[in-house]
Structure formats: C-alpha cells, structure tokens
Amino acid sequence: MTAPEKTRLITHLRHIDLAVPDLRTQTDFFTNTWGLKEETTDSGLSFLAAEGSPEQYVVRLREAADKRIDLISFGAANRADVDTLAARMASAGVQLVHEPTDLQTPGGGYGFRFFDNEGRTVEVSADVAVREHRKIEEGESIPVxxxxxxxxxxxxxxxxxxxxxxxxxxxxxxxxxxxxxxxxxxxxxxxxxxxxxxxxxxxxxxxxxxxxxxxxxxxxxxxxxxxxxxxxxxxxxxxxxxxxxxxxxxxxxxxxxxxxxxxxxxxxxxxxxxxxxxxxxxxxxxxxxxxxxxxxxxxxxxxxxxxxxxxxxxxx
The missing domain is CATH 3.10.180.10 (2,3-Dihydroxybiphenyl 1,2-Dioxygenase, domain 1)
Structure with a gap:
C-alpha cells in the first residue's frame, strides 16, 4: 500500500449537490423517471435518497438562476479525521469555505467545506446519521x-x-x-x-x-x-x-x-x-x-x- 493510501482519511463518496433553474422539473425526473426518493424538502431545496443506500441523500437539488455543481461530498470516519483534514488543507494554503462545524443538513454530522484547485466546492463530513435503507429486490430497476x-x-x-x-x-x-x-x-x-x-x-x-x-x-x-x-x-x-x-x-x-x-x-x-x-x-x-x-x-x-x-x- 502506498504512503498516501496509508494516510487516507476519506472513506467514501456521499452525495452530489446540483443547482438548477427549474427545481420542479429536475425533481420530477430524478424521482419519477430515474428512481430516487425525495426524502426531505426545504425552501428551494430537494434531498433525494437512493433506496439501497445508508446515506441520507445522494443528490441535493437547489433552485437557482445558474446551473452549477453546488458541491461534491465525501465521508470521513470520525470528527478527529475531519479536523485533521481541515487543518492539513488550511496549512497547505487550500481555501476553506468554512471550518469544521455541526452540519444543518438532513442527518446532521460534522464537516467542513473548501474550494478545490479549480474552485469547486467540496465537503467532508463524519457522524452523519445512517438512513434507514433496504435491500433492493430482484427486478427493481432503481439506484442502489x-x-x-x-x-x-x-x-x-x-x-x-x-x-x-x-x-x-x-x-x-x-x-x-x-x-x-x-x-x-x-x-x-x-x-x-x-x-x-x-x-x-x-x-x-x-x-x-x-x-x-x-x-x-x-x-x-x-x-x-x-x-x-x-x-x-x-x-x-x-x-x-x-x-x-x-x-x-x-x-x-x-x-x-x-x-x-x-x-x-x-x-x-x-x-x-x-x-x-x-x-x-x-x-x-x-x-x-x-x-x-x-x-x-x-x-x-x-x-x-x-x-x-x-x-x-x-x-x-
């Protein structure tokens, strides 16, 4: 195993958040055609889960004038790893959007956000509550x-x-x-x-x-x-x-x-x-x-x- 892998503190991909001008049409596509489940809605926001996934949501949609990636979210094992990553990135000159803090999104948790080298917003979080999910059955053509x-x-x-x-x-x-x-x-x-x-x-x-x-x-x-x-x-x-x-x-x-x-x-x-x-x-x-x-x-x-x-x- 290489040195970077030994020090890897990211565990997995959580969700991708997209901004779109027409929230209703986009939500309808992802739920009624694509097979995701709308779990939570807020003012101008829709949180979409995959039935087979323990993640609270795998896609977040936000209504906005401009289409964009809002953020890409990854998981970490615990709060200490979140703090370690944030400190490492700040010391390396990476621009943080915010320091590690308690999250207000579904499932809560603890995380921070930063801009990657090209300016995408990325989030790393831990301690997000596990969603009640289920085994996808034979013939069910919906995302796991x-x-x-x-x-x-x-x-x-x-x-x-x-x-x-x-x-x-x-x-x-x-x-x-x-x-x-x-x-x-x-x-x-x-x-x-x-x-x-x-x-x-x-x-x-x-x-x-x-x-x-x-x-x-x-x-x-x-x-x-x-x-x-x-x-x-x-x-x-x-x-x-x-x-x-x-x-x-x-x-x-x-x-x-x-x-x-x-x-x-x-x-x-x-x-x-x-x-x-x-x-x-x-x-x-x-x-x-x-x-x-x-x-x-x-x-x-x-x-x-x-x-x-x-x-x-x-x-x-």
Whole structure:
C-alpha cells in the first residue's frame, strides 16, 4: 500500500449537490423517471435518497438562476479525521469555505467545506446519521447508491494531483488517445475502482454522475424505462474496460449527463497496478460492442456548460 493510501482519511463518496433553474422539473425526473426518493424538502431545496443506500441523500437539488455543481461530498470516519483534514488543507494554503462545524443538513454530522484547485466546492463530513435503507429486490430497476462522479477539468493533471496530495486518492487507471494524450483519470478512495474521475475538457464542469443498480437485469430494465420515457440517451448500453462497469448515459432536463451502471470492479489495493488504456480501441470504450460509437457528439454533450459556481460557495 502506498504512503498516501496509508494516510487516507476519506472513506467514501456521499452525495452530489446540483443547482438548477427549474427545481420542479429536475425533481420530477430524478424521482419519477430515474428512481430516487425525495426524502426531505426545504425552501428551494430537494434531498433525494437512493433506496439501497445508508446515506441520507445522494443528490441535493437547489433552485437557482445558474446551473452549477453546488458541491461534491465525501465521508470521513470520525470528527478527529475531519479536523485533521481541515487543518492539513488550511496549512497547505487550500481555501476553506468554512471550518469544521455541526452540519444543518438532513442527518446532521460534522464537516467542513473548501474550494478545490479549480474552485469547486467540496465537503467532508463524519457522524452523519445512517438512513434507514433496504435491500433492493430482484427486478427493481432503481439506484442502489451513488457510484461515482466524473468532473471535467481544463487542467486534469493538476486536479488529479490536488486530490492525490490532499485526500490520498489513488490512481486506478488512465484513458489515453494517441493524438490527444491522457484524457481521463480514475481515482479511488476505497476498494471501488473509482469514486471520482477527472476528464480532460475545455472547462470545469460536471461530466456525469453515475448511479449503481442491483445487477445486469436491473440495469437493463432501468435503461429501458428511461428510453420509454423519452429521456435522451447519448451513449450505451455497453461495458467499459476501465472499471469493467456497464454504462448507459442519459441527459437530465438541464443537460447534465447521468449514468446507470452496475458491476464496477472492486480492486485489491495492495496489489493493484494502474493500466493505461487506449480508447481509440473500440473495446476499451465498450467491451460488448453494443453502444453507439464514441464520437464528437457524445463528447460534446459530456463537456456540459461551463460551471458558474467556481470559487463561489453555495448559499446552503
């Protein structure tokens, strides 16, 4: 195990918070089509849980004039680790949004927020109450959990270095292209192949948020339900080589890419060695060969709109 992994204090991905101009339409999509459950609402806020997840919520939606990532949230084991991380980051010159404090969001807890190197707001928390959740049954095509978040970066190497240095994230694999160089870095904070990935893009933005389903059958049923509902599919269904997970990418009502996936690899962190995959090889993008070809249209959709929330903390 490498030195960063020994000192890693981040345990897992908790939730992604998005601001959107039309809260009602976005909430309707995530609940009635995508399969999340609205657990709590507040003035201009909606907290959405995955039925199979112990997290209080996996998506928070906030109504705002500008579409943006409000924040990405990660868990820590305890309050002491939260304090240690906050102190480390402050001493390294990372700009904190606020010091560790008791949280007022559902489930409470203790956490702090900061800006990453490109200005995204990130939260680290511990002692959040566990949500009463359940085992997802055979045939239920609803998300079990938030699998991973992928962000676009105009300086992906610097962004990867930031999360490795300050959080102890480890590189699992890299996607490259013969003409364009390294294009995506898969980072893990536990045995899951990746909880965060960083893609090379023209600007900082959300590339996609991915939701784990129970298994192949449930993943295909969910994909079919979204198609029947008229949701725009941009890529899939297929199976990636890096991470070995399935993929079906759709656009939400505000043009964010969301993914259904399943069977993401669990790696042995003591023995894992990162691979460099050339995605000009069609089997790297899709082992099955069932997805539409990765092309400029798919890539452009995944670039998303430039994030208007950089170095501006969300109001809540």
């Amino acid at each position: 959990r938030l699998s991973h978040v992928v962000i676009n970066s105009s300086e992906p190497e610097k962004t990867v270095a930031f999360y490795e240095q300050h959080f102890g994230f480890a590189l699992s694999d890299t996607l490259m292209h013969p003409r364009m160089g390294n294009m995506m870095y898969f980072l893990r904070t536990n045995a899951w192949h990746h909880s965060l990935a960083v893609a090379r893009g023209p600007h900082a933005s959300l590339h996609h948020a991915s939701f784990e389903l129970r298994g192949i059958d449930e993943y295909m049923r969910g994909t079919g339900r979204a198609l029947r509902a008229g949701v725009e599919k941009i890529w899939g269904p297929g199976r990636h080589m890096a991470g070995n997970n399935t993929f079906s990418y759709f656009l939400d009502p505000h043009g964010n890419t969301v993914e259904y996936t399943t069977e993401l690899d669990l790696v042995d962190e003591d023995t894992w060695h990162p691979s460099l995959y050339d995605f000009s090889n069609p089997e790297v993008s899709d082992q099955w060969g069932t997805a539409n070809a990765m092309n400029e249209f798919v890539a452009q959709k995944s670039f998303n709109d430039p994030d208007k929330g950089l170095f501006v903390a969300p109001p809540v």
